[in-house]
Structure formats: C-alpha cells, structure tokens
Ligand code: MLC
C-alpha cells in the first residue's frame with residue numbers, strides 16, 4: 001500500500017544523508033535526519049489517537065521542526081492545516097473550530113492565550129517553538145525514528161488552507177494528495193529543478209507559495225534549501241552566493257533592488273528567480289533585469305488551485321504577464337455575467353481546470369458550487385486577457401480583495417469590525433498602491449452623528465479582532481460613501497480619490 005505524496009516527496013530520501021536544510025548559522029540537516037524526526041513526530045501523533053483523515057491545525061514559527069511536522073502529518077495520513085502566525089486568538093478560534101481539528105499546535109509563548117481556544121473547540125493542545133522547544137519535541141524524542149507510513153490514495157485530502165471570502169467568512173480549501181503532487185511534479189520539470197539546486201527559502205510555510213510550491217518542488221528534485229525564518233535583507237544578501245534559485249512575492253524583489261549590495265555579481269550563482277502571489281510591476285521586472293542581467297519568472301496561482309500559469313523557463317519571460325497555462329491545466333477567459341468563453345484579447349474572468357484544482361470548501365457546499373463548476377472549472381475571480389502570443393495578462397480582480405505583501409485581505413472582514421464600533425455608521429475598506437507592500441489597507445468611515453469616533457478606539461478594536469497585516473494603515477472620515485444607482489458603494493471612486501496616499505505623490509509614508 002502506498003502513500004503517493006509521502007513516498008514521492010519524502011519516503012525516497014529516507015536514510016539518505018544528503019543535505020536538505022541549510023541553516024543561517026551554517027549547520028545542515030540531512031534528508032535522513034529530517035525524516036527520522038518526522039517519523040518520531042508521526043509516532044507521537046498516532047500515539048495521541050490521531051487517525052488518517054483527522055485535522056491537525058498548527059500556528060507555529062517557521063523552523064525545520066515545523067516542516068518536519070508537515071512531513072509527519074503526510075506520513076500519518078493526517079490533514080495538515082497551517083495558520084498564519086499573525087492571526088489573533090479570535091481568528092484562530094474560528095479555524096480550529098470550523099475544521100474540527102483533533103490537535104492544535106501553537107507556540108509555547110502563546111499557550112495561555114490559545115489554551116482556551118483549543119479547549120473551546122475540543123482539540124488537544126501541544127506546543128512547538130522556533131528553537132525546537134515546547135511539548136511536542138520533548139515527547140517526540142522518546143519515540144522510534146521510523147514509522148509505518150499510513151496508506152493513502154491520490155484523492156485523499158492532504159491539507160486544508162483557509163482563504164477569506166467576500167462575505168468575510170473564511171473557507172477551508174480542501175487539497176488532495178494529487179492536487180499537491182501533480183503541481184509540484186509539473187513545476188519541477190518546467191523550472192528544471194535538480195538535486196544540485198539550493199533554494200533560498202524566506203517565505204512563510206503557512207501558504208501555498210512557501211509550503212507547496214517552494215518546498216514540494218525542492219523535495220521532488222532532491223535539492224536543498226537555505227531555510228531562513230523569514231525575509232531579512234541581510235540574510236538574503238549573505239546567502240545569495242550559495243543559492244541557485246529563489247521564490248518570492250514582489251515585495252522581496254523591490255526590497256532587494258533598494259539595496260546597493262544586490263548586484264549582478266551577488267546573483268552570479270543564481271539560475272532562477274520566481275515571483276508570484278501578487279502582481280509584479282513591469283518597472284520592477286525591468287529594473288531587476290538591468291541590475292542582474294536576469295529575468296524574473298512570474299507565475300500565477302491560488303490557494304484553491306496551486307499554480308495555474310507560468311512564464312517559460314526557456315523563451316521570453318514577458319513582463320506584466322503570468323505566462324502560459326501549465327501543462328495539464330486548462331485555462332479560459334469567460335464573461336463574468338454569462339460564463340461564456342471569450343475570444344483572445346477580451347477581458348474576462350480566468351477559469352481553470354486540471355489535477356491542480358481543489359476538491360471544494362470544507363462543509364460549504366453552496367460556496368463550493370458558486371465557484372467550482374460541475375464540469376470542474378474553478379472561477380478564480382481574477383480578470384485577465386490572453387494576448388496574440390498566448391501570454392495571460394492579469395488586469396484586475398472581480399473579487400473585492402486586497403493583496404498586501406503577498407497576503408490576501410478581504411475588506412469585508414475589516415468593515416464588519418469597524419461597522420460594529422460605536423459612532424460608526426458605515427465603512428468601506430479599500431486597497432491603495434504602496435511602495436513596499438504593493439497595496440495597503442485604507443478605511444473610509446462615515447460617522448453616525450456629528451462627532452467623529454476616536455481613531456485610536458477604532459484601531460484598537462481592529463487590533464483586538466484581526467491580524468496586524470490586515471489592519472488599516474490609514475482612517476479617513478467622510479460624510480457619505482459614493483454609491484451607484486443600485487446603492488452599491490463605488491470603491492473604484494474611493495480608490496481613485498485616495499490612490500496616491502502612500503506613493504511619492506501622496507504624503508502618508
Ligand atoms: C508584515 N506586515 C505586513 C505584512 N507583513 N503588513 C501588511 N502586509 C504584509 N504582507 C506588518 C508587520 O506586522 C509590521 O507591523 C509591519 O508590517 C512591518 O513589518 P516588516 O518587518 O516590514 O514585515 P516583514 O516581516 O518583513 O514581512 C513582509 C513580507 C511578508 C513581505 C516579507 O509579509 C511576507 O513574507 N509575505 C509573503 C506572503 C506569502 O507568502 N504569500 C503567499 C500566499 S500563497 P508593525 O506592527 O510594525 O506596524 C498565494 C498563492 C500564490 O498567494 O500564487 O502564491
């Protein structure tokens with residue numbers, strides 16, 4: 001009996017003392033040592049009664065041990081549910097409860113705050129810290145270093161990743177073993193990864209980009225990763241010469257370009273720079289080429305679909321485009337009103353179908369039916385056109401979504417918090433251009449009466465409820481919101497009005 005995801009990503013490296021994770025301090029963890037730890041964790045998890053198909057929710061700092069917990073979950077047939085470390089206890093409570101997680105793993109320093117969350121959801125609680133501290137590692141040490149891999153099939157679920165929605169309620173995207181495996185194999189081939197590659201890994205491992213694209217591809221190729229806890233400019237510069245590839249959000253690239261130490265010489269050993277998760281400005285692509293002589297490869301994906309398109313590895317990487325549909329992925333541009341396929345050159349919504357497309361939203365059949373057609377096409381909500389050469393150009397979004405530094409922020413979630421505050425009649429949250437994060441959050445607020453509510457009180461309310469990265473960077477008070485004849489708030493007008501708040505033309509900084 002096999003477990004395709006475990007066998008392909010991890011199992012075949014068992015016992016191999018080849019380098020897998022290079023640490024900032026110069027130490028290296030081999031594939032063998034990594035998989036022995038994963039096996040200990042898998043033994044521990046099953047000893048606690050976790051069975052194939054059970055959910056394990058984790059909100060832990062990026063570390064080799066955190067990644068081993070992912071491997072352990074796959075080996076034990078569990079459904080891995082990683083959560084952004086910035087989420088507040090209120091946000092986490094929803095995910096743990098909604099997913100029905102049997103076990104929740106948090107950082108040791110947040111135990112007091114998150115213990116009631118686990119208890120409220122009927123989940124067991126363990127801890128794992130960034131220095132291999134916490135209850136999980138303490139217990140794992142006494143378990144055997146090999147584990148009888150749980151049999152799984154390609155269609156079995158491997159992960160839940162929650163994505164927010166336009167209604168403000170997050171949905172658990174159910175990803176199967178095949179979804180992850182097919183995509184990783186395709187990208188590994190397309191981007192020509194081999195066991196000689198060293199990936200400079202600075203992305204978080206609670207999202208598709210850092211966990212599935214970056215990590216799974218490296219594992220399939222048998223390569224290694226410089227595994228940094230996060231994006232730190234000095235560490236990026238220091239580790240670039242020993243790396244061959246990097247994956248990042250556009251903010252990584254603008255920050256690197258802002259540093260004079262980032263030169264063609266520094267990138268001399270690098271063969272591939274990949275960008276995605278948010279639109280990259282053409283000027284960034286051009287400036288990068290001018291500085292390094294290399295062209296960034298931009299690709300396009302989503303939590304629900306993994307990766308859908310990519311610029312070519314060989315051939316023209318066209319700035320301002322996300323390239324072509326991946327092998328095995330069907331892509332069409334449709335009329336948002338009728339669903340009819342549009343001819344090339346016309347703007348419509350991207351729909352995709354293929355082995356990469358998820359199974360649906362956990363316990364939300366109506367929402368699944370709204371976005372995943374019966375014929376298997378997923379309606380992405382991204383607006384695009386296809387040019388005469390077949391390149392896909394993303395031109396906007398049909399969904400009300402802000403992407404800040406590669407993190408998705410749904411305005412509705414923030415509006416619900418603001419509208420609940422005393423003195424607020426209504427609010428509209430918009431994304432405006434930002435030099436570092438691409439877009440950032442601005443809240444336009446209509447007070448209830450004559451007196452303006454205190455900005456501090458409003459910010460403190462959002463601080464309690466939602467993660468820091470989603471909180472408005474500016475509040476604007478106004479008498480009324482612009483509306484169309486149907487009564488719908490015209491956010492495009494607000495974006496036009498406040499669009500230069502953070503750019504050189506504006507002042508907010
Ligand atoms: C951090 N902050 C952010 C932020 N990240 N605010 C808005 N947007 C963000 N993305 C906050 C911090 O809490 C802090 O708040 C302040 O901004 C400054 O922090 P910083 O030190 O400058 O941030 P940093 O830690 O350097 O993080 C920035 C970043 C990080 C860009 C490196 O956000 C990041 O790694 N983003 C990658 C996201 C990602 O992996 N997305 C993939 C999604 S998968 P304070 O308190 O100081 O004001 C997907 C599918 C696909 O989309 O296609 O890939």
Ligand code: AMP
Pocket residue numbers: 163208275276277278279280298299300301302303304322380382394397403407408
């Ligand atoms: P997420 O739900 O976090 O997976 O974010 C997916 C969304 O990120 C997509 O629907 C797009 O709107 C956006 N996205 C990802 N890659 C790109 C890209 N290369 N260019 C523009 N938008 C992108």
